[in-house]
Amino acid sequence: MPDVEQATERTQLLPRLARDRRLDSVQQDPDAQSTISSHVTKEEQLLSATSIGERLPYNDYTTIDWLHDLVKDSYRARSVHALKGYRGVLGSVFESGQGWLAAALIGVLTAGVAFCVDIAEATVSDWKLGYCRTNVFSNKEKCCTNRHPLGTTKVNLGEDCADWHVWTGDYWKAFAIFVGFALAFGIISASFTMLTKSTLPTAAPAHDDKPQSSIMAGDQGIVGKSMYLAAGSGIPEIKTILSGFVIPHFLDLKVLVIKAIGAVFAVATGMCLGKEGPFVHISTCVAYLIGMLFPKYKENGRKMRELLSAGCSAGLSVAFGAPIGGVLFSYEEISTYFPRKVLWRAFLCSLFAAMVLKALNPTGTGKLVLFETNYGVSYSPIHYLIFVLLGIAGGLFGGVFCKANFLWSKNFRKYSIIKNHPVFEVFLVVLATGLLQYPNPMTREPGDTILKNLLADCRGASKGWMCQQEAKDDTGKYIGWLVHGTLVKLVLTTITFGCKVPSGIIIPALDAGAFFGRLIGQWVTGISPGVFAMVGAAAFLAGVSRMTISLCVIMFELTGELEYIVPHMIAILVAKWVADALEKESVYDLAQTVLGHPFLDADHAMNLVQRTQELVERLIPPQQTMQEITVDVPRDNKVSRRTLDEKLDKLKRRGLMDAGLVLTQNGMLQGYLAEGELDFGLNQLGKNWDMTSPVRLLGDGEDGDLDLSMFVDRTPLTICAKAPMEYLVEMFGKLGLRYICVVEEGSGKLVGVVIKKRLVVWLESLKH
Numbered sequence: 001m002p003d004v005e006q007a008t009e010r011t012q013l014l015p016r017l018a019r020d021r022r023l024d025s026v027q028q029d030p031d032a033q034s035t036i037s038s039h040v041t042k043e044e045q046l047l048s049a050t051s052i053g054e055r056l057p058y059n060d061y062t063t064i065d066w067l068h069d070l071v072k073d074s075y076r077a078r079s080v081h082a083l084k085g086y087r088g089v090l091g092s093v094f095e096s097g098q099g100w101l102a103a104a105l106i107g108v109l110t111a112g113v114a115f116c117v118d119i120a121e122a123t124v125s126d127w128k129l130g131y132c133r134t135n136v137f138s139n140k141e142k143c144c145t146n147r148h149p150l151g152t153t154k155v156n157l158g159e160d161c162a163d164w165h166v167w168t169g170d171y172w173k174a175f176a177i178f179v180g181f182a183l184a185f186g187i188i189s190a191s192f193t194m195l196t197k198s199t200l201p202t203a204a205p206a207h208d209d210k211p212q213s214s215i216m217a218g219d220q221g222i223v224g225k226s227m228y229l230a231a232g233s234g235i236p237e238i239k240t241i242l243s244g245f246v247i248p249h250f251l252d253l254k255v256l257v258i259k260a261i262g263a264v265f266a267v268a269t270g271m272c273l274g275k276e277g278p279f280v281h282i283s284t285c286v287a288y289l290i291g292m293l294f295p296k297y298k299e300n301g302r303k304m305r306e307l308l309s310a311g312c313s314a315g316l317s318v319a320f321g322a323p324i325g326g327v328l329f330s331y332e333e334i335s336t337y338f339p340r341k342v343l344w345r346a347f348l349c350s351l352f353a354a355m356v357l358k359a360l361n362p363t364g365t366g367k368l369v370l371f372e373t374n375y376g377v378s379y380s381p382i383h384y385l386i387f388v389l390l391g392i393a394g395g396l397f398g399g400v401f402c403k404a405n406f407l408w409s410k411n412f413r414k415y416s417i418i419k420n421h422p423v424f425e426v427f428l429v430v431l432a433t434g435l436l437q438y439p440n441p442m443t444r445e446p447g448d449t450i451l452k453n454l455l456a457d458c459r460g461a462s463k464g465w466m467c468q469q470e471a472k473d474d475t476g477k478y479i480g481w482l483v484h485g486t487l488v489k490l491v492l493t494t495i496t497f498g499c500k501v502p503s504g505i506i507i508p509a510l511d512a513g514a515f516f517g518r519l520i521g522q523w524v525t526g527i528s529p530g531v532f533a534m535v536g537a538a539a540f541l542a543g544v545s546r547m548t549i550s551l552c553v554i555m556f557e558l559t560g561e562l563e564y565i566v567p568h569m570i571a572i573l574v575a576k577w578v579a580d581a582l583e584k585e586s587v588y589d590l591a592q593t594v595l596g597h598p599f600l601d602a603d604h605a606m607n608l609v610q611r612t613q614e615l616v617e618r619l620i621p622p623q624q625t626m627q628e629i630t631v632d633v634p635r636d637n638k639v640s641r642r643t644l645d646e647k648l649d650k651l652k653r654r655g656l657m658d659a660g661l662v663l664t665q666n667g668m669l670q671g672y673l674a675e676g677e678l679d680f681g682l683n684q685l686g687k688n689w690d691m692t693s694p695v696r697l698l699g700d701g702e703d704g705d706l707d708l709s710m711f712v713d714r715t716p717l718t719i720c721a722k723a724p725m726e727y728l729v730e731m732f733g734k735l736g737l738r739y740i741c742v743v744e745e746g747s748g749k750l751v752g753v754v755i756k757k758r759l760v761v762w763l764e765s766l767k768h
Contacts, residue, residue, distance in 0.1 A: 062658050062676070063598075063756045064244045066337075066736025068713075069302035076296065098294050099307070103345040105290050106311045107352030110283040111360065114318035114353075117260050117275060117282075118362040125268040125446045128181040129174075130166040140164055142364060178444075179434035182269045186430035189265035189501045190423040192258050196229035198249060225596060228422070230259045231500040233277025235334065236588050238284050238312065240597040242305050243336040244736055244756075247597070251288035251308075259285070263502040267446060271433045272492040272511070274447050277504025280315035280334070283353075287311025302736075306342050309335040313346040314353035316554070319506075321368040323347075323354040325554030332550045333588070336602075337736070369560045371452050375528045376459070378563060384570060386524060390517055390536045391571040395578020397512065398543020401494055402583045406590045409498045422500035429496055436488050441465055442515075443485050447507040450485075454514035454533045455559065470522075470529070479522060486515040497587070498594070505544060505587055513540025531567075534559060539571035543579040546586040548572055598760045602733030605759075608766045609725040616728050617721040619762060620742055620752030629753065631661050633670060637699035641706070644682060644695055651675045658755050662741060663697055663712065667749040669741055670698055670714070677711035718743045721751055732756055 080091045122139040132143035144161035167177045229250050237250055249255065263278040291297035291307045298304070312334045316326035327346045331338050358368045412418060418425045437443040442465075443450065458467035469478035489512035497505050517536020521529025538555045542548065552568045555561075585593075585604070592599045621629075628650045631639055644661075651659050652675075660674035681695070689706040696707040717737060719727060722745045731737055742752035 062246050063738045064246065064301035064305075064736070065738040066244060066302050067717075068738075069300050073296075073300050073303055076300075095296075098296060099341070099345055100348060102287075102290050102294055102297070102307055103310050103349040104352045106283065106287045106307075107314045107317075107349040107354075108356050109286045109290070110279075110311070110314040111318050111353045111356035113256075113260055113282055113286065114279060114357060115360040115362045117264055117279075120264045121267050121275065121446075124185065124264055125270070128178045128185075128268070128270070130164055133163050133165050145364070175438055178438050179431065182271075182430050182434045183427060185265040186269045186271070186426045186501070187423060189262045189269070190426040190499075192262045192265070193228050193230045193500050193502065194423065196231075196255055196258055197226060198229050199226050200247070227595065228500050229255045230262055230502055231422075232498065232502070232591070233504040233588075234259070234281025234284070234502075235277055235504075236591040236595060236599075237597065238281065238308070239334055239336070239588065240592065240599045241284075242309060242312075242334060243599055243601075244301075244305070245598055246301075251285045253285070253289060256282055256285035256289070259502050266501040266503055269430050269433065270437060270444075270446065271430060271499075271501075271503070272447070272489060272496045272508040273499075273501070273503035273505075274507025275502070275504060276316065276319035276506040278502040279319040279504075280312055281502075283311050283313075283315035283318070284308050286314075287349075302337075305337065306339075307345075309338055309342050310346040310349045313350040317350040317353040318357050320554055320558050321354065321357070321370050322554045322557035323350040325550055325557050326350040326353075328550035328553055329547070333545065333547055369558065370448070371455050371559050373455050373457060373530060373534070373559045373561055375457050375531055375561070375563075377527055379527060379531065379567060383524075383527065383567070386520065386532065387535055387567045387570045388574055390513075390520065390532065390539045391542075391574025392578055393516055394513055394536065394539025394541075394543040394571060394575035395580075396543070396582070397490065397516075397540050398509075398546075398575060398579035398587075399582025401490070401509075401544055402579070402585065402587050402590055404494045405497055405587065406594065408495055409591075409594045412495075413498070426499050426501055429492075429499055433492055433496070436492065440481050440484050440488070442481050443488060447511050450511050451507065451514055451537065454511070454518050454537075455530045457528045457530045459528060475522065479519065482515055482519040482522070486512060486519060489515060498591070506541060509541040509544045510537040513537035516540070531564065534561065534564065535567045535571045538568050539575040542572040542575040544587050546576055546579065548576060593764070598757050600732060600756065600760050600763070602729065605729045605733065605763050606726065608763055609729055612725065612766065614725040615721070616719055616723045616725060616742055616754070617752075618725065619728070619754045619758060620721065621758075626752060629659065629661055630750070631663050631673075631697065633663050633665050633697055635665075637709075638694040638696050638705075641682065641686070641691060641693060641695050644678065648675070648678050648682060651678075658738065658757055660739065660753075662716075662750060662753050664750050665698075667747075669716065669718065669743065669750040671712040672716040672739065672741065672753075673697065673708065673712050674738075678708070681706075681708040681711060716741050720745050728754065728759065732759055 077095065080095045081088070083091050122141070123137055126140045129140070132138040132140070134143065140161075143163050166174070168174050229252075234250075237247055241247055241250065259278050259282055263275045266273060267275050287308050287310065288304070290311075291304050296303055297307050309330055312330040313323075313326040316329045317323045320326075327343065327350050330346055331343065335342070354368060363370065413425070442453070445453070453464060453466055456464060456466060458470050466478075469475065469481075472478070489508060493505070493508040493512060496508070497503065513536040514533040515536075517532035517534065517539075518529050520536070521527075521532035524532065534555070538551060542551055545551070552565065552572055555568050556565055583590075584607075589599075589601065589604070620626075628647060631643070631647065633639060647661055651661075657675065660672055661678060662669065663671040663673060685708075686693075686695075686706055693706045696705045696709055697712060698709055716739070717731070717735075718741045719731065721742050728740070731740060737756065739753055739755045741750060742754060743749060744751045
């Protein structure tokens, strides 16, 4: 024993305790060990010797435990670095490089999927107008020019194209054929989307924390709301997943394939939607499937979400040819947790996606920039006023759109004929779209083609229909078409977003803004109207999505116009300020509210609680609930199995799936046992013991014990009941907690427990 005087700052303060206190009869019993090995990963079994306990793989629609997964990854990393010799060196090299390898693979595969979708969508969309005589699977541009994917580019555009055959020269017959094809494509897209219907459990507890009366509990799980996994953009669901929740099967291969096919036909209808949002979902699916090949990500929810965040960047990279914008989009709009290593891997992932897409050359231009412009003139300080005006208009559109679309989703889609027959809603929206858009020559094309035309500089080589109209002395009819296009895009986008087909909001918002900007540009001389179309497009999208930095970068990557960064910044910021004044939440946040996903936005949550002056005790469950979820463990640390079965049954009836039991002795908190682990211990592991056997929850095991102490978290985080609610929101938001125990001021005795879903539903109640 060293002398006290010889002690230094490196002297061990306490002797190291044995770390195998839970290597008990459960692990010694062969049948029990076999059951554990089939359900619990090796890394989790290593944690059985620690005070944080083991965890089963996360159940569907539950919250992950970020802190637990952090410790779990530390154990895995230490086991890798503990290897000796060449095996240890190779293991360490692979440990350091597998994240980079996974990111590169995600980028490559995402670009491949995007290439197939782009080519198919362009071809199918043009079938509404005609077909190519030489190759029916060629789109109009490929048929009439020398632009070919996977090859060199020699553009030779002409006014007449002998190889392209239009269905008919009669206007009304062409109108009918156009609408007929659009309806067929819409039904196909919606029918594919119906294949991904999934039933999810309830998202959150009721305000009074009573059992859910409208759901059924049992071995099949909780039956709650239904959702179509391939519908919409997928961005609200991805934000929910990245915040720490588990949405079952949302990133499966089946969903990826159906999302890609559905996006092709949905965009081909001509509806006010884009494939850019679905590309984010597709890239995240690819990231998930790649992550499942690496045990480091497959068995750790925290690490998997790091990879998913990096994968999101590839979606925008291939959608707009904007690799930097894709990284910033993932950081600003999608991710909750985005450390520097994720930033670097997102950068690599986006880089590989852009490189491969440029090599595949789906547009046939040989360039990554989709809507390259060269206006040749700069703006003057007087034009700042016009950019501010465009920003105000974009903010007004964004705020009104968010409110209108939210009300449309909550009211119109509640009718049984729409709610129970989503394909019929798609049919109606496609019909309205075709009837309203076909008469206008400017809205007849697909959304990305419309944007390309609106950004054109008519003083250059462009001689399209729009430039011919602007060259006329009488532009009254042309201005009428611009007004019509602006209004139609605003209305149709409002009723389209949320339909049960793969769809995004980015291209429709850009189109609406470009129409309005081009309209304003008709009265401004000395500068191309395309400049105002470009800035207006950014302003309208900023008003809808509240994107700022990432949107500004995407716009100059999209057009190649570095000269107009300042106008974009002005319009985007003004649009965000105005839209925030009308509606605090973006379209993606409101979509999460409509879908009912338990998403915790730490910034919005803090803004809400700062107005309430509430204390943590406000969220303490009722006394009856606390009695149901509290286990007073006797001194021998054993509890009757019947008692635990009854409490498990009550937990299942509550339908939360994230709940659990708090263990106390003499009122003092001793640990927390989650519902999933309790269910596994009693109904799977417990098969090897008699039904009358008591269950050990605390302490060291003995021979013959049914010991569940390995699943008990002996280090649950606690908070004082009198603490400000801001403390609770910060702890859940910054630490990624699954639950937190509430203790009494002064005595430290347990008085309650708050799970993340309960906090989310309380925050939702503050909004109304």
